[in-house]
Every structure is written in structure tokens, then in C-alpha cells.
Amino acid sequence: MNALLAFTLVHVVISLVAIAAGFVVIWGLLTNRPLPRWTAFFLTTTVLTSASGFGFPFEKFLPSHAFGILSLILLAVAIYALYAQQLAGSWRVAYVGTAIFAQYLNFFVLIVQAFLKVPVLKLLAPTQSELPFAAAQLIALVGFIAIGVLALRNFKHSAAPLAQQGTTAVSTSKSHV
Secondary structure (H helix, E strand, C coil): CHHHHHHHHHHHHHHHHHHHHHHHHHHHHHHHCCHHHHHHHHHHHHHHHHHHHHHHCCCCCHHHHHHHHHHHHHHHHHHHHHHCCCCCCCCCHHHHHHHHHHHHHHHHHHHHHHHHCHHHHHCCCCCCEEEEECCCCCCCHHHHHHHECCCCCHCCCHHHHHHCCCCCCCCCCCCCC
16 A cells, blocks of 8 residues: 555544544534543544645645635634633633534535545536535535534533543543543
């Protein structure tokens, strides 16, 4: 296996794991449960997938680079809001909004990649300007907006329990999952 193929495989696995973890964290937000280990895992894997996207060879600035930069900025705000500001005051809103937006960006890229790589989807939208692709992206966008609104309404926790347990974005404690 050549190095680029191996790197691509690792990037894809990390991306899929980050997306799965993101949905667990979103479930916690919607049900008003902080899930500190899952949150740390989601933030870490999402940072890794966004950063590793810059490791692919390229000759010019691409939309994927803009998504990666935006994702890393969102994740920096989410991590700061959660761990440094402990979701105090408006930092709770900042955390919920940026974490869900970062998850949406990962999911957006998943849809793009599915339409590029899955033969039946590629047939439906070979240039990604066709209705099936636009519909998939619109449904995802509307879904994530709805999730964001519900999460902001439902998630009322502060991060104080996270700080007391010693959980950070790069290490986990023996707290409840």
C-alpha cells in the first residue's frame, strides 16, 4: 500500500469516527446530558480530520481547504467555550452552535464524497449540480438547523462537572460516558 493510499484510509476512518461521535454528542445535547468523554473524543477526532485534510497534495487553494479552515476555527471556539469558559453565560450558546456547525461541515463533506464515490449516487448527480445532490444537501442543512435550535433550547448544562472530572479535549477521565 502506498503512503497516499494509507494516509487517505486513515483520514477517512478518522472522519467517519468523528461523524459518528458527533451524533452521539448531539444526542447528549438534545437530551441535556453532557457526555464528557464522547465530547472530548468528538472534538479531538474532528480536529484531527480537519487538520489531516491539509496533508493531501494540492496545487491551489480548494473549497475543501476553506472548509478545513472554517472547521478548525469553529472547533477552537467550541473547545475554548467548553473547557476554558465552562459554558458560562453566552459561551454555552457558542459551544452548542460551533460544535453542531462543525458536525454539519463534516456531514456536508460526507455527502459530497458519497456523490463522488458511490456509483449509484454519482449516476444521479455526476457534476454535483443536479437536483438529487442539491436535495441531499438541503435536507442536511435544514436538519442541522433544526437540531441546532433544539439543542440550544434543551442543553442547559454548564461545564463545571467536566472541569471537576479533569476531562480535556485531548484526554479523558473515568467519568460517566
